[in-house]
Amino acid sequence: MLKLLTALQTRQADDYTIVNEPILSSELMERAAKAFIKVFLDRFPDRKKHILIFCGKGNNGGDGLVISRMLFDEGYHHVHTYIADFSEKQSEDYLLNLERLQQKDVSIFYINQAADLEFIESDLIIDALLGSGLNKALQGEWEKLVKKINKFSGFKISVDVPTGLPCEGELLSEAIIKSDLTIAFQRPKLNFLLPISSPYIKEWKVVNIGLDENFIQSTSSPYFWFWKADIQKYIKPRQAFEHKGLLGHALMVAGADETIGAALLCTEACHRSGAGLTTALIPEMGLRALNARVPEAMYFSRNNLDKIDWLKYEVIGIGPGLGVSEESSKLLNEVLANFKKPIVIDADAINLLAQNHQLMKLIPQKSVLTPHMKEFDRLFGTHDSWWERIETALKKSVELKVYIVLKNRYTMIFTPEGICYFNSSGSPAMASGGMGDVLTGMITSMIAQGYAVEKAVQLAVFSHGYAGEQLAHKMYVVPASNLIKQIPYILRELMVK
């Protein structure tokens, strides 16, 4: 798990590293620029490219000046360096690197006002105007310059963060560099992981600049980033004498007459993720389809609900395609009144909770709510921004003692301990109907198999995204049914490697 930091915490990590490694701040800047250059050389090896580098007079600008020097030394001789000379203030390392650059045969231009900058043709534009030091909205010449650069045609690469984009928190204005590629130091900024950054970041990459990881681990932050290696630590191989009776029985409560498909998707996903037994509590008219699609699954008739033995099940998944009818509402009431183990609550089950907040009290501890943005807002009220949603989710997951899986490009998992894990896997090719139903089946299955709920959720969310990502290499769009077929293979791959 990587701990994610705010801009202030990153500065503290810089300072700590400088004092304790120890390393001169100018050397750290050199190391950062070198890490940037390594990615750059890989991506843009053509030395004939025309490059513009825009630098501020702080440390982000300092990075830009080092990058300019390093590019020159690497044989890029069509580089023009521009300095935004809008204030007297300048950092020591900026000044030092300006002197170093002046000793090379590199052209340096000063921009005193944005209007002086004519349109220039170039292949690449490096944005090193402002970085994590941003402390207010861009105004005046800064705003004009950024807007002008955005109109330039070259491929834009931002150093550390696009100029004008705050590392975390709400946007301050729309004067922000629209970068094609952002190369960030040590950690992705929190805002990279939220849709608000999407007009400004097409792609991002993180490079390690050797900040003190022990210091970072000791920093207090609720935000973490998890990836393949974290999942691989706890995914369990099947044991020699294990049988279906030991691998959990999951009950899927889903579907309505018009939306049987959702019930089939979550039931099949649950089965293919490895639950020992899966039973579908679905409308009778779906029985044939269930038998055809998932013959391994069992069926329980809603007409016999009074005879159900709730204790038979390790976990219940409820909601996909359930509808919000009177009958669905009764089903949810029954489940909440009788089942005391974790419940995975999705889609219409969330919508029903939103209609009847009294039911929230009945949700067993360590249950899992899996809303997308709209369901989240229906349940917890309208939010004007993702940061507001994050604040609510951090609070509600602690208050209700549940996990909240807020689905997105980088799905967030909020825990009863007040932690927010960002999932690293996934692909926009997954943005099509039914994908969330599959996730519900997967989470339910992992809980059935005995993973602690937190691990079950992480494992399901990661492997769901990972399967989508792998298929997206071959498919324009990943239909939910195709993803389901992939689950056992993906889990095996994660287990072995």
Ligand SMILES: NC(=O)C1=CN([C@@H]2O[C@H](COP(=O)(O)OP(=O)(O)OC[C@H]3O[C@@H](n4cnc5c(N)ncnc54)[C@H](O)[C@@H]3O)[C@@H](O)[C@H]2O)[C@@H](O)CC1
């Ligand atoms: N030693 C270090 O601390 C390292 C810093 N690094 C680089 O340094 C950057 C941070 O540098 P700085 O803290 O100097 O800050 P920046 O270079 O981001 O900004 C410079 C200064 O601009 C001013 N400013 C902020 N918002 C403004 C606005 N809206 N309009 C006009 N002026 C504004 C502030 O006074 C700020 O200190 C990082 O993003 C990274 O690129 C890297 O070189 C790694 C090491």
Ligand SMILES: Nc1ncnc2c1ncn2[C@@H]1O[C@H](COP(=O)(O)OP(=O)(O)O)[C@@H](O)[C@H]1O
């Ligand atoms: N752009 C995207 N990038 C990564 N994952 C995505 C993207 N769009 C959707 N997904 C994933 O697909 C799933 C969609 O869930 P949901 O909106 O509930 O779909 P449905 O209701 O159709 O089943 C979520 O797990 C989400 O993370």
Ligand SMILES: [K+]
């Ligand atoms: K920048």
